Amino acid sequence: MESTLSPKTPKDSLVVMTELVLPNDTNTFGNLMGGRLMYWMDIAAALASMKHCGSPVVTASVDNISFENPIRLGNVVHIEAKVSRAFHTSMEVHISVWSEDTLQHFRYRSNEAYYTFVAIDPNGKPKPVPPLEPETEEEKRLYEGALRRRQLRLILGGKMKPEDADELKALFLSSSRNESFPDN
Numbered sequence: 001m002e003s004t005l006s007p008k009t010p011k012d013s014l015v016v017m018t019e020l021v022l023p024n025d026t027n028t029f030g031n032l033m034g035g036r037l038m039y040w041m042d043i044a045a046a047l048a049s050m051k052h053c054g055s056p057v058v059t060a061s062v063d064n065i066s067f068e069n070p071i072r073l074g075n076v077v078h079i080e081a082k083v084s085r086a087f088h089t090s091m092e093v094h095i096s097v098w099s100e101d102t103l104q105h106f107r108y109r110s111n112e113a114y115y116t117f118v119a120i121d122p123n124g125k126p127k128p129v130p131p132l133e134p135e136t137e138e139e140k141r142l143y144e145g146a147l148r149r150r151q152l153r154l155i156l157g158g159k160m161k162p163e164d165a166d167e168l169k170a171l172f173l174s175s176s177r178n179e180s181f182p183d184n
C-alpha cells in the first residue's frame with residue numbers, strides 16, 4: 001500500500017551521540033561493557049527513528065552486534081544513527097560506532113549494527129511511518145540491503161516463513177550461480 005505521508009531523507013533522522021567511558025561503565029579489564037554500549041546505541045537509534053516518524057517508538061529487534069575493538073576507560077564514544085529504510089510501521093536504523101583516544105589523537109572503529117523500531121500510536125498500537133528517500137550512494141546501498149535484512153530478522157523472529165522471503169531466496173540463488181554477493 002502506497003504511503004500518503006511525506007517522505008523523509010536519512011539526513012533528517014541523523015543523531016550523533018557522544019559519551020565518555022567512565023569507571024562505572026567498564027569491566028575488570030578497564031574496557032567498556034558491551035551491554036552499556038548497546039544501551040547507548042538503543043537510545044541513539046530510538047531518537048533517530050522518532051525524528052523520522054515524529055511519534056514514540058519501541059525497539060522491535062536488534063541484529064547481531066560484533067565488538068571489533070575494545071573501548072578503553074577514558075576514551076570517547078561517538079554513536080551515529082540514522083534511518084536506513086522505513087517499511088509500513090517499522091523502521092530500520094543503521095548505527096555506526098567510533099571511539100577516540102583524545103589524548104593520543106587516535107580514532108578507531110568499534111561497532112556497526114541495525115536496530116528495528118516500531119512507531120506507536122496513543123493506544124500503544126503500531127502506526128504508519130513516512131517513507132524514506134535515500135540520497136547518497138551509501139544511503140542507497142543500505143536501503144537496498146534493508147529488505148533482505150528485514151526478511152532474515154522476521155524469519156528468525158518467527159514472523160515470516162522462509163518460503164515467503166523472495167529477496168533472500170534470490171540472493172542465495174545468485175550465490176549458488178557464483179554471482180557476486182552484496183555487502184549487506
Ligand SMILES: CCCCCCCCCCCCCCCC(=O)SCCNC(=O)CCNC(=O)[C@H](O)C(C)(C)COP(=O)(O)OP(=O)(O)OC[C@H]1O[C@@H](n2cnc3c(N)ncnc32)[C@H](O)[C@@H]1OP(=O)(O)O
Pocket residue numbers: 042043046047056057058059060061087088089090091116118126153154157159
Ligand atoms: C510519556 C511518553 C513520552 C514519549 C516521548 C519519550 C521520548 C524519550 C525517548 C526514549 C527513547 C528510548 C526508547 C527505547 C525503546 C525501548 O527500549 S522499548 C522497550 C523494548 N521493546 C518493547 O517492549 C517492544 C515489545 N514488542 C511490541 O510491543 C510488539 O511486539 C511490536 C514490536 C510493537 C510489534 O507488534 P505486533 O503486534 O507484532 O505488530 P505487527 O502488526 O505484527 O508488526 C508491526 C511491525 O513490527 C514489525 N516487527 C514485528 N516483530 C518484529 C521483529 N522481531 N523484528 C523486526 N520487526 C518486527 C513488523 O514487521 C511490522 O512492521 P511493518 O511491516 O508494519 O513495517
